[in-house]
Amino acid sequence: VRGAQRTLAAVVLTASLVVGLVTTDRAVRAQHAANATVAGAQRVNGRLALLGRREAFIDFVSGIVPPHAAIRIVQPPAKHPVATSAGSGPGAAGVCGHSVDSAVYWLVVYELSPRPSVCDLAGAWTVYFGVQVPDQAGAHRYSTTLGVLAP
Amino acid sequence: VTVLAVVLLIGAGHGVLRIAVGDLPHRLLGVVPTAGLSVLCGAVAIAEVTTLAGVLGLPTRLWPIVAPAVLVLCVAGLLPTLGYRHLLPARAGRWLGIDRAAVGRPTAGPQSARRTSARTADLPVFVLVTALGAVLLTGGRHWAVRSIDEWAIWATRGRGLSLAGHLDPRIFDGVAANYQHLDYPLLVPSLIAWSDGVQGRADDPAAHVLLILQLLAMLGVLGWTLTSLVGPVVGVVGVLLAAGTPDLLARWGTLLAADATLVAFAVALLGLLALWLQTERPGLLPVAAILGGGTATTKVEGLLFTLCLFVAAGVAVGRAAGQYRRLIAAGVVALLADAPWLLWTARHHLHSDQINSTTLAPDHLRGVLRFAGIATAQTIHFWPGHGWAFTATAVLAAAAALAIGTGRRPVLFLAMSAAFCTLGLWAQYVISAGAGVDFATGAIGLRGHFASSAPRVLMVPAILVMLLLPLSAGLILRGPSRRQRLREMARTER
Numbered sequence: 143v144r145g146a147q148r149t150l151a152a153v154v155l156t157a158s159l160v161v162g163l164v165t166t167d168r169a170v171r172a173q174h175a176a177n178a179t180v181a182g183a184q185r186v187n188g189r190l191a192l193l194g195r196r197e198a199f200i201d202f203v204s205g206i207v208p209p210h211a212a213i214r215i216v217q218p219p220a221k222h223p224v225a226t227s228a229g230s231g232p233g234a235a236g237v238c239g240h241s242v243d244s245a246v247y248w249l250v251v252y253e254l255s256p257r258p259s260v261c262d263l264a265g266a267w268t269v270y271f272g273v274q275v276p277d278q279a280g281a282h283r284y285s286t287t288l289g290v291l292a293p
Numbered sequence: 294v295t296v297l298a299v300v301l302l303i304g305a306g307h308g309v310l311r312i313a314v315g316d317l318p319h320r321l322l323g324v325v326p327t328a329g330l331s332v333l334c335g336a337v338a339i340a341e342v343t344t345l346a347g348v349l350g351l352p353t354r355l356w357p358i359v360a361p362a363v364l365v366l367c368v369a370g371l372l373p374t375l376g377y378r379h380l381l382p383a384r385a386g387r388w389l390g391i392d393r394a395a396v397g398r399p400t401a402g403p404q405s406a407r408r409t410s411a412r413t414a415d416l417p418v419f420v421l422v423t424a425l426g427a428v429l430l431t432g433g434r435h436w437a438v439r440s441i442d443e444w445a446i447w448a449t450r451g452r453g454l455s456l457a458g459h460l461d462p463r464i465f466d467g468v469a470a471n472y473q474h475l476d477y478p479l480l481v482p483s484l485i486a487w488s489d490g491v492q493g494r495a496d497d498p499a500a501h502v503l504l505i506l507q508l509l510a511m512l513g514v515l516g517w518t519l520t521s522l523v524g525p526v527v528g529v530v531g532v533l534l535a536a537g538t539p540d541l542l543a544r545w546g547t548l549l550a551a552d553a554t555l556v557a558f559a560v561a562l563l564g565l566l567a568l569w570l571q572t573e574r575p576g577l578l579p580v581a582a583i584l585g586g587g588t589a590t591t592k593v594e595g596l597l598f599t600l601c602l603f604v605a606a607g608v609a610v611g612r613a614a615g616q617y618r619r620l621i622a623a624g625v626v627a628l629l630a631d632a633p634w635l636l637w638t639a640r641h642h643l644h645s646d647q648i649n650s651t652t653l654a655p656d657h658l659r660g661v662l663r664f665a666g667i668a669t670a671q672t673i674h675f676w677p678g679h680g681w682a683f684t685a686t687a688v689l690a691a692a693a694a695l696a697i698g699t700g701r702r703p704v705l706f707l708a709m710s711a712a713f714c715t716l717g718l719w720a721q722y723v724i725s726a727g728a729g730v731d732f733a734t735g736a737i738g739l740r741g742h743f744a745s746s747a748p749r750v751l752m753v754p755a756i757l758v759m760l761l762l763p764l765s766a767g768l769i770l771r772g773p774s775r776r777q778r779l780r781e782m783a784r785t786e787r
Binding site for chain 1: 425428429431433435436437438439441443444445448449452453455456457462463464469470471472473482495527529530532533534536537538539541542543544546547679686690693697737756762764765766767769770772
């Protein structure tokens with residue numbers, strides 16, 4: 143009986159070695175493919191151009207807003223905000239991640255780190271991302287829908 | 294500069310490891326486990342120092358607190374052996390299972406020969422993990438942050454620690470905007486901040502390297518524990534199965550997020566506890582306590598996994614009272630590692646959106662029981678193993694090993710760990726389901742929750758189940774140990 147048990151165990155161990163080899167090879171290839179995709183992707187100032195043509199706007203904001211100043215991000219309200227949107231928090235729709243395209247909101251928050259995102263206008267630089275930039279004193283316009291307003 | 298960040302992290306980990314085992318770790322454990330455990334312990338040390346500094350209102354930037362602490366730990370690891378034994382109080386050593394008298398004792402004779410043989414047996418795992426490391430780290434200079442969890446949670450908090458330089462209440466308290474999962478602990482953000490600090494600027498590829506190293510360290514530690522428990526073939530098979538876990542290396546392993554790091558700490562903790570249960574080797578339990586601390590401070594689920602693994606070890610340890618005491622002490626130390634952060638979040642009213650006083654209320658629990666079936670089906674659907682045939686074979690192999698009685702403790706421990714972790718996660722999903730909504734709406738919400746998180750968080754129990762296969766098969770193949778054979782002979786003679 144012990145001989146049969148050991149033979150079966152050897153077969154199972156060999157089979158799991160094969161499974162391990164195949165799956166690890168697959169994982170390594172997938173990782174290389176992912177690396178190649180990222181390596182070949184378009185970049186702006188070292189960052190992946192995930193915001194498309196608007197990626198350079200991040201550098202424009204970074205050049206104006208001091209590194210530790212608070213930012214109030216204003217975006218067009220999304221028709222179908224996804225679950226990770228900061229929808230239940232403070233702020234009006236379209237402001238500080240409330241009911242917006244949350245992926246874009248968090249990407250902008252990250253790329254402008256460590257400037258904290260806030261909902262309150264007081265003392266914060268307002269970043270207009272995809273909405274009309276007001277024509278008033280203190281406004282730095284990158285385009286008609288991309289700009290920064292000083293506090 | 295990335296190399297410097299890594300070397301200092303390993304140096305600090307080596308210092309922590311040396312304090313934990315009460316001896317030069319490579320002498321007690323071998324080179325491969327010392328390297329792997331130093332990486333993991335270094336990460337825990339940096340996370341603990343950064344978290345403590347943050348919650349005490351001190352700077353979280355590199356130089357004021359974190360770097361001096363890391364340098365002190367590096368020096369502690371390099372101190373001469375003589376006199377070092379007196380650093381640890383004898384009473385604490387006894388409780389944690391550290392043989393203080395053995396510290397600095399010259400190794401010679403059969404014990405030394407056994408250790409040399411064990412180190413030779415570690416070679417296949419070393420070669421495999423080094424090869425995997427070389428492959429995984431190739432192309433690392435192109436890595437970039439590219440997913441919403443990185444932007445919304447992990448990398449943003451890391452940059453908060455390194456660039457804001459303190460726990461800015463607008464980022465970590467969410468007082469001015471709704472930041473995500475503010476209750477998540479700071480191990481991964483601390484590593485990102487460490488990397489930034491050494492680089493002198495925010496550097497995504499360098500931070501990626503530190504996180505990938507945690508995975509490689511885990512594979513080394515896992516391979517070493519399986520090699521020590523059964524043999525090098527099982528060590529290699531275990532490393533391959535864990536590395537081949539769907540999406541672990543290719544997806545989660547290349548993100549500045551905590552899922553792969555959680556796998557690294559939980560699986561390494563499992564290996565350490567399994568080896569301690571089988572060998573009762575001095576020094577292993579204190580290291581397990583540190584890895585438990587790492588697991589608990591990586592992610593909220595880590596606290597659950599730490600608890601499950603220590604409880605499973607308690608089940609497997611049987612009736613040995615002294616071992617119980619040491620196990621409980623190590624478990625408490627592991628959970629205490631998360632205490633500063635838990636106290637800080639409680640003080641700032643930052644509660645988990647899944648497990649909190651509302652979702653644990655009896656009325657809510659009664660209301661969500663109707664989702665138990667959906668949670669079970671979704672757990673099965675998203676299980677990230679190597680297929681159900683493999684999982685079924687692993688369970689059968691474990692049952693066979695337990696029935697035969699060979700290596701009962703580690704197999705029982707692994708099986709219990711997998712069961713407890715799976716049950717714990719299942720319960721977390723059920724508890725966090727919507728109670729006050731109609732069934733259809735609640736079911737949609739629960740399915741969405743599973744789809745967004747289950748492939749990541751179920752990796753830990755899935756790996757535990759798949760490791761049952763090589764461990765059980767290897768133990769059956771090896772046959773009963775010498776101690777078991779002697780016990781059997783004595784029983785026959787009686």
